[in-house]
Amino acid sequence: MKKNFTKHFWVYFVLFLISSIVANAQATIGSHVTPNTGALLDLKENADGSSNKGLGMPRISLKSLTIDVAGGETNMAPTLDGTTTADIWDRNEHIGLLVYNVNTVENQTNRICPGMHVWDGEFWQPIASYAAPIEVKELDNTQPIVRGFQYLDPSVSDGWSLDKQADRLAGKYNLGHNTTNNTPDLQDTRGTESRTYTTSRFYVGYKTITRSYIVKRNNSCDPVSNPAWTSVENITQTEKVFTDGIWMTQHLNTTKMPNGTDILQFSESMPVGTPHYQMLSSDPANLYGLLYNWYASINVGSGAGQTPNPGDANQAGSNQSDVNIQGICPSGWHLPSDQEWTDLENGIIRKTSVFSNVPDLGEAKMIGYDDMDWRGIDGLGRAMKSKTALAGKVATRGESNTALLGGFDAYLTGHYNADISNPTYKENNAYFWSASSFGATDGMRRSLYTEINSQAIHGGTHRGWSARVDLFSVRCKKN
Numbered sequence: 001m002k003k004n005f006t007k008h009f010w011v012y013f014v015l016f017l018i019s020s021i022v023a024n025a026q027a028t029i030g031s032h033v034t035p036n037t038g039a040l041l042d043l044k045e046n047a048d049g050s051s052n053k054g055l056g057m058p059r060i061s062l063k064s065l066t067i068d069v070a071g072g073e074t075n076m077a078p079t080l081d082g083t084t085t086a087d088i089w090d091r092n093e094h095i096g097l098l099v100y101n102v103n104t105v106e107n108q109t110n111r112i113c114p115g116m117h118v119w120d121g122e123f124w125q126p127i128a129s130y131a132a133p134i135e136v137k138e139l140d141n142t143q144p145i146v147r148g149f150q151y152l153d154p155s156v157s158d159g160w161s162l163d164k165q166a167d168r169l170a171g172k173y174n175l176g177h178n179t180t181n182n183t184p185d186l187q188d189t190r191g192t193e194s195r196t197y198t199t200s201r202f203y204v205g206y207k208t209i210t211r212s213y214i215v216k217r218n219n220s221c222d223p224v225s226n227p228a229w230t231s232v233e234n235i236t237q238t239e240k241v242f243t244d245g246i247w248m249t250q251h252l253n254t255t256k257m258p259n260g261t262d263i264l265q266f267s268e269s270m271p272v273g274t275p276h277y278q279m280l281s282s283d284p285a286n287l288y289g290l291l292y293n294w295y296a297s298i299n300v301g302s303g304a305g306q307t308p309n310p311g312d313a314n315q316a317g318s319n320q321s322d323v324n325i326q327g328i329c330p331s332g333w334h335l336p337s338d339q340e341w342t343d344l345e346n347g348i349i350r351k352t353s354v355f356s357n358v359p360d361l362g363e364a365k366m367i368g369y370d371d372m373d374w375r376g377i378d379g380l381g382r383a384m385k386s387k388t389a390l391a392g393k394v395a396t397r398g399e400s401n402t403a404l405l406g407g408f409d410a411y412l413t414g415h416y417n418a419d420i421s422n423p424t425y426k427e428n429n430a431y432f433w434s435a436s437s438f439g440a441t442d443g444m445r446r447s448l449y450t451e452i453n454s455q456a457i458h459g460g461t462h463r464g465w466s467a468r469v470d471l472f473s474v475r476c477k478k479n
Helices: 003-024 162-169 338-350 380-384 455-459
Strands: 027-029 041-043 098-101 115-119 124-126 134-139 146-151 186-190 193-197 199-218 229-248 276-278 415-417 424-426 429-439 442-449 462-467
Touching (some): 134 229, 146 338, 199 338, 338 429, 338 462, 380 455, 415 429, 429 462
Parallel strands (some): 027 041
Antiparallel strands (some): 098 115, 115 124, 134 199, 186 193, 415 424, 429 442
C-alpha cells in the first residue's frame, strides 16, 4: 500500500472519530445502534451487538521491522514499501500505528512474516509472535574428529569438578598403587578358574573428542509445513569424559572367556580367525600370563558379550573414536584401545618417577596418537619394563617399580608369530594387543624390547600393527 493512501486513511479515520465524539461523545461503526456504555468506539452490525463482518486494517508491505534508533535515526518511513527518500515519518508520532503486513522475508538477518504489527517507536512488533526458527546441528562428515586427553594432577585442585574434589583431597585419585587410592587387587573368577591381579592408577583426567558440525536454520514463517533450511555456521564442540587410568599391572592369565567358556590352545592346524591362546615355553607353571591372538583378545563372535569382527576397519589414531569393548577382560574392565595405550604412555611420561626409577621425562616429551614405530622417547620403555628377567633370559634393562609398588612391571614374555609358514616364538620382548583394528587382517599393538645392541630400541616403546593371528600378551583397563 502506498504511503499517501495510508496517511489519508488515518486522517479521515481520526476526523470521523473527532466529529462523532464531539457530537455524541461515543460512536458506533457498522450500524446506528447506540454504542455500549463505556465504549468510546463500538464496532457492531446488529442490535444484539453481533456482527457478520470485521475491521479491515491497512494492508502494507514491511521492508524491515526496525530502524537504527541507537544511531540517531528518527524516520520510520523506510520500514514500509512504497515510501520515498522525501517521506519523513517521525518514529515517536507513529507509536501505536496498527497495520497488517503482507510481505514475507525468510532470512536470518531480516525475518518478516505476514500478520498484524504495531509500531512501538523502535520496532514493528507482531501482535502474534512469529513461529520460532528451527535450528539443527548435523555432524560434518567431511571433517575428522580429534581425540585428545586433558590430564589432571591429583595434588592440585585446578581442573577438577566440584563433585570429585572431596575424593581428590582424600587421596582416592592418587597415582600408583596403595591402600587409599581405589586400586585394590582385581579378583577374576571364570567358572572353576580364579585369578588375582594387581592394579595401579597411571593417570586421571578427561578424555576429549572434538567434532565438527554444520548448524542449519529454518527461517520459514511456517517452519513445519514449509521448511527452508540454510547453513548458518560451522562449529566445533568438544565432549569431555572423566577417565580414571587404572590398569592391570600383570599380564592376563586365563584359559577361559568372561562367560566361562574354554579358549582353545593354539596349534598350527587351528582355523584362521578363531580365538586361541599359547603358553610360554619358559613358564610351564603359567606364572607370567598367556599369549592370545587378536580374535581371543576381542572375544570375536556374534553371541552375547562378544565382539563382531570389524572387518576392514581402521580404528587407530587421533581421528578415530576409541573402541570400547570388554573382549577377553574381566567384568568391569575392557581391552584398551590404541588411543588409550597412548594415554597410558603419556601418563607415565609425565610422572615417570612415580612408577619407576627413571626421572620424570616431562610433558615436553609427550607423544601423539599418530606417532608410529619407535617414537624416540628414551626412558619410557625402561620405565615400563620389569627389572626381573624370566629364567634363562637376557637382562631386561627395565627400571619399572614392581606391580605391588604401582609400576607397569612388564615381564618380557615374548610373542608368537603365527602368520608365517614356520610359526616362531620370539623372545626378549613383550607385545600387547589393543582393541583397535587396522585393516582387514591386522590389529594395533605396543611393544617393548631389550635388544642388546640397540640402546634406542631398548629404551623406548614401539607402536605398530601386527597380524591378528599372532599371539601377544594382554593388559586390561578399568571401565
